Amino acid sequence: MKPLEIADKIKERFSDEVLDVKEFREQVAIILKKNRILEICRYLHDDPGLYFDYLVDVCGVDYLGEKEKKFEVVYHLYSITHCHAIRLKAEVPESNPEIDSVTAIWAGANWHERECYDMFGIIFREHPDLRRILMPEDWEGHPLRKDYPVKGPEEEWAGFRAVLDRAKRFKEFEWNE
Amino acid sequence: MEQIEKTFETRELTISMGPQHPATHGVLRLVLTLDGETVIKCTPHVGYLHRGIEKLGENRTYFAALPLTDRLDYISSMNNNVGYVNAVEKLFGIEAPERAKFIRTMVAEMGRISSHIIWLGTHVLDIGATTPFLYAFRERERILDLFETLCGARLTVSYPRIGGVRNDISQEFLDELYEFVLEFPDRMDDYETLVTENRVWKKRTVGIGVISAEEAVNWGLTGGMLRGSGVNYDVRKHAPYDAYDRVEFDVPLGENGDCYDRYLVRIGEMKQANRIIKQCIEKLPTGPVMADSPKFTLPPKDMVLKDMEHLIHQFVLITKGPVAPEGEIYSATEVPKGELGFYFVSDGAGKPYRMRVRAPSFVHASILPKLCEGGFVADVIANIGSIDIVLGECDR
Numbered sequence: 001m002k003p004l005e006i007a008d009k010i011k012e013r014f015s016d017e018v019l020d021v022k023e024f025r026e027q028v029a030i031i032l033k034k035n036r037i038l039e040i041c042r043y044l045h046d047d048p049g050l051y052f053d054y055l056v057d058v059c060g061v062d063y064l065g066e067k068e069k070k071f072e073v074v075y076h077l078y079s080i081t082h083c084h085a086i087r088l089k090a091e092v093p094e095s096n097p098e099i100d101s102v103t104a105i106w107a108g109a110n111w112h113e114r115e116c117y118d119m120f121g122i123i124f125r126e127h128p129d130l131r132r133i134l135m136p137e138d139w140e141g142h143p144l145r146k147d148y149p150v151k152g153p154e155e156e157w158a159g160f161r162a163v164l165d166r167a168k169r170f171k172e173f174e175w176n177e
Numbered sequence: 178m179e180q181i182e183k184t185f186e187t188r189e190l191t192i193s194m195g196p197q198h199p200a201t202h203g204v205l206r207l208v209l210t211l212d213g214e215t216v217i218k219c220t221p222h223v224g225y226l227h228r229g230i231e232k233l234g235e236n237r238t239y240f241a242a243l244p245l246t247d248r249l250d251y252i253s254s255m256n257n258n259v260g261y262v263n264a265v266e267k268l269f270g271i272e273a274p275e276r277a278k279f280i281r282t283m284v285a286e287m288g289r290i291s292s293h294i295i296w297l298g299t300h301v302l303d304i305g306a307t308t309p310f311l312y313a314f315r316e317r318e319r320i321l322d323l324f325e326t327l328c329g330a331r332l333t334v335s336y337p338r339i340g341g342v343r344n345d346i347s348q349e350f351l352d353e354l355y356e357f358v359l360e361f362p363d364r365m366d367d368y369e370t371l372v373t374e375n376r377v378w379k380k381r382t383v384g385i386g387v388i389s390a391e392e393a394v395n396w397g398l399t400g401g402m403l404r405g406s407g408v409n410y411d412v413r414k415h416a417p418y419d420a421y422d423r424v425e426f427d428v429p430l431g432e433n434g435d436c437y438d439r440y441l442v443r444i445g446e447m448k449q450a451n452r453i454i455k456q457c458i459e460k461l462p463t464g465p466v467m468a469d470s471p472k473f474t475l476p477p478k479d480m481v482l483k484d485m486e487h488l489i490h491q492f493v494l495i496t497k498g499p500v501a502p503e504g505e506i507y508s509a510t511e512v513p514k515g516e517l518g519f520y521f522v523s524d525g526a527g528k529p530y531r532m533r534v535r536a537p538s539f540v541h542a543s544i545l546p547k548l549c550e551g552g553f554v555a556d557v558i559a560n561i562g563s564i565d566i567v568l569g570e571c572d573r
Binding site: 029083110112 | 233394
């Protein structure tokens with residue numbers, strides 16, 4: 001099925017939810033409201049004509065100052081049976097950065113959503129195990145946000161300071177003598 | 178006689194495997210809860226090699242982010258480069274010349290062989306077959322030597338460039354590669370004699386880490402992991418890039434989705450890769466190796482040294498970066514580990530607004546609890562080897 005036809009199908013069924021449809025280089029992105037994302041994904045996965053069985057990727061994008069809603073969660077879907085692809089983008093405001101998790105539909109979403117939480121601070125409701133994944137558990141801030149400095153925070157991470165302290169303590173032992 | 182009753186109390190044991198463990202292929206840490214020999218719970222911890230490549234990519238021009246992709250999957254950096262340049266070319270709307278496309282296909286398949294062969298060596302070494310390991314490195318060494326004659330670098334090559342490849346290949350390189358291609362099937366037979374029908378090997382891998390076709394798709398697995406379960410999905414066939422639509426190759430498939438079938442699939446892939454390289458050498462067209470689109474590609478170096486206009490052109494492109502049109506693109510390529518995807522959001526500046534790397538190893542590491550729980554500790558090693566992850570790519 002052509003990506004624009006898929007977009008029409010979603011528009012037809014969830015007319016209130018679709019905000020915009022964009023096409024660039026034959027790839028179609030559907031911009032959605034976040035509230036019924038789980039329902040839309042369930043429909044895309046279960047409908048035999050669409051059957052998006054493979055969730056390629058989930059990631060976040062931070063539009064600081066560029067858009068009204070600060071974040072977007074981007075889902076790339078592909079159907080191995082029908083060989084068609086679509087991109088869903090759900091808008092998430094900064095004041096309430098929460099969205100439903102799609103782990104119940106695609107098990108592979110688990111780590112992608114954890115990473116998105118880690119990097120952007122977007123909370124996925126009903127996620128089985130929402131913890132930080134790449135950064136240390138006690139890290140402060142979310143690195144891929146646009147207001148996060150590239151060089152990292154001024155102050156060293158507490159975990160690293162603890163390692164340095166321990167190294168200093170062990171220096172007291174003169175191993176060579 | 179007095180009967181002595183002995184009651185044994187068993188308790189669960191939690192151990193930490195890694196991050197410094199030779200069989201975890203990098204810095205993967207697994208927290209295992211054991212009941213005797215059986216794994217009850219397995220929790221993978223990743224992120225020890227997190228360098229923030231996505232964040233760095235957002236702050237560099239499209240040219241300058243290319244060497245970062247070498248550091249993703251550092252044992253097959255050629256394939257990452259090909260994936261990156263394909264995505265950027267799609268975003269810019271340019272196309273590499275035919276000769277460059279064939280060269281890229283060729284070097285990408287060389288990268289696939291070198292990656293699979295190191296996987297083969299380490300995987301069988303983990304399980305206890307020491308012999309193939311050094312033989313495998315002998316073949317890998319030849320490919321790395323060929324890379325060295327090609328571009329001067331052995332590991333972090335950065336040879337494919339946006340709009341083509343860095344330099345044309347020499348006849349000397351082609352001759353040497355052709356010699357390798359002719360010899361390689363014999364070498365494969367050697368490995369297969371050592372491993373494929375080996376009784377110990379089969380005992381350790383057949384029926385271990387089974388994953389069904391539906392589950393594999395649902396978990397988002399790609400590459401050898403998915404095809405080991407019998408799902409026919411290969412980006413090279415489904416959405417051909419470079420010259421893959423002009424070469425003939427088969428996609429090897431497994432049936433049972435266990436460690437042994439994944440092994441067979443990857444062995445088959447190496448043979449197919451060899452076939453592709455041979456066809457590329459035979460069909461290699463003549464012509465330029467860099468696209469002629471001055472907005473996005475650098476001028477030829479010899480002209481830069483002679484001519485003022487070209488010098489200015491190079492200066493502007495390097496300092497400001499090629500300006501991409503506003504839009505967003507997702508482009509996937511088949512790397513040895515699976516589907517490597519790049520997602521770019523461009524706001525019309527010289528740098529990507531958002532660069533996302535969809536790393537196959539990251540997805541594959543997430544399936545470890547499912548594969549390991551309920552099995553033995555020794556099978557954890559077989560599973561880690563079989564999913565073929567590189568932590569540089571997993572953690573980015």
